[in-house]
Amino acid sequence: MSFSIILAVVAGIISGLFIFPDAFSVHIGLIIDIGLCLLLFFVGMDIGRNKEILNQIKSNGYKILLIPCGVALGSIVGSILGGFALGLPINESSAIGAGFGWYSLSAIELSKYSAETGALAFITNVCREVFALVSIPYIAKYIGNYEAIAPAGATAMDTSLPVISKATDANTAIVSFITGVVLSTLVPILVPILISI
Amino acid sequence: MRIILYIFIILAGVFISSKGKLNEMVEKNLSKLQYASLLLLLFIMGINIGINDSIINEFGKLGFQAVVLSLSSIILSVAAVKLVTIYFKHKEKAVQQDEL
Numbered sequence: 001m002s003f004s005i006i007l008a009v010v011a012g013i014i015s016g017l018f019i020f021p022d023a024f025s026v027h028i029g030l031i032i033d034i035g036l037c038l039l040l041f042f043v044g045m046d047i048g049r050n051k052e053i054l055n056q057i058k059s060n061g062y063k064i065l066l067i068p069c070g071v072a073l074g075s076i077v078g079s080i081l082g083g084f085a086l087g088l089p090i091n092e093s094s095a096i097g098a099g100f101g102w103y104s105l106s107a108i109e110l111s112k113y114s115a116e117t118g119a120l121a122f123i124t125n126v127c128r129e130v131f132a133l134v135s136i137p138y139i140a141k142y143i144g145n146y147e148a149i150a151p152a153g154a155t156a157m158d159t160s161l162p163v164i165s166k167a168t169d170a171n172t173a174i175v176s177f178i179t180g181v182v183l184s185t186l187v188p189i190l191v192p193i194l195i196s197i
Numbered sequence: 198m199r200i201i202l203y204i205f206i207i208l209a210g211v212f213i214s215s216k217g218k219l220n221e222m223v224e225k226n227l228s229k230l231q232y233a234s235l236l237l238l239l240f241i242m243g244i245n246i247g248i249n250d251s252i253i254n255e256f257g258k259l260g261f262q263a264v265v266l267s268l269s270s271i272i273l274s275v276a277a278v279k280l281v282t283i284y285f286k287h288k289e290k291a292v293q294q295d296e297l
Binding site for chain 1: 202203204206207208209210211212213214215223224227228230231234235236237238239240241242243244245246247248249251252253255259260262263264265266267268269270271272273274275276277278279280281282284285288
């Protein structure tokens with residue numbers, strides 16, 4: 001996780017506290033919408049450049065897609081159960097869980113719903129990435145290779161990939177990458193659906 | 198409706214870059230562009246948090262909730278993948294028995 005990401009959020013919080021007037025919050029939804037569209041466009045370009053993904057899915061067999069499905073289902077059900085214990089409404093806890101560790105996108109999307117839910121989504125998904133990086137080597141050793149992909153969620157294709165690759169083998173690294181791509185595609189679809197339940 | 202827009206935008210990006218229609222300058226700087234728009238968005242999200250006094254006052258509570266939510270997501274997702282791998286092994290065994 002990059003220092004500049006935390007810095008951007010902290011700089012925003014400080015300028016929100018001291019510089020921007022409360023009336024600015026009216027415009028935030030629109031600015032986020034424009035920026036989000038731009039970001040998703042770049043993400044699409046990134047996926048389009050990588051022509052290997054489809055071939056990799058074909059050689060591994062389509063059953064490999066059950067792994068991202070399992071991670072998605074487990075993450076959402078898990079956060080609903082956690083949210084139940086904390087007294088959070090199901091739409092909020094499930095949408096936060098559907099961030100799959102991609103803290104920037106899920107938090108940005110949810111901060112349009114409420115700043116507090118956005119903040120919780122950010123911290124939750126940052127925590128998920130940190131816990132993933134710490135637990136992956138142990139899960140790979142004591143539970144199994146594919147299971148080691150699960151904590152990483154959407155970050156299985158980028159920030160967590162080096163850790164997974166080191167803790168497991170080349171085939172698991174490819175499955176991890178595919179899992180990350182599928183989950184990353186699901187985040188901008190599932191988060192708005194779940195929050196509007 | 199919003200979701201359709203998001204999917205359309207992602208697919209437009211996939212289409213343009215897979216057809217090799219990317220400007221060389223854009224292609225070279227894609228990750229930088231992506232990162233710059235991300236940082237800007239996070240800055241704005243930060244402003245949104247900073248303006249809201251109740252979040253600042255409840256930061257400790259949010260931290261505790263975040264730990265509970267992230268751990269429960271991780272545990273359940275590992276369990277779900279465990280079920281998937283059990284299914285894989287079960288299927289593999291069935292194929293081997295068929296071959297015998």
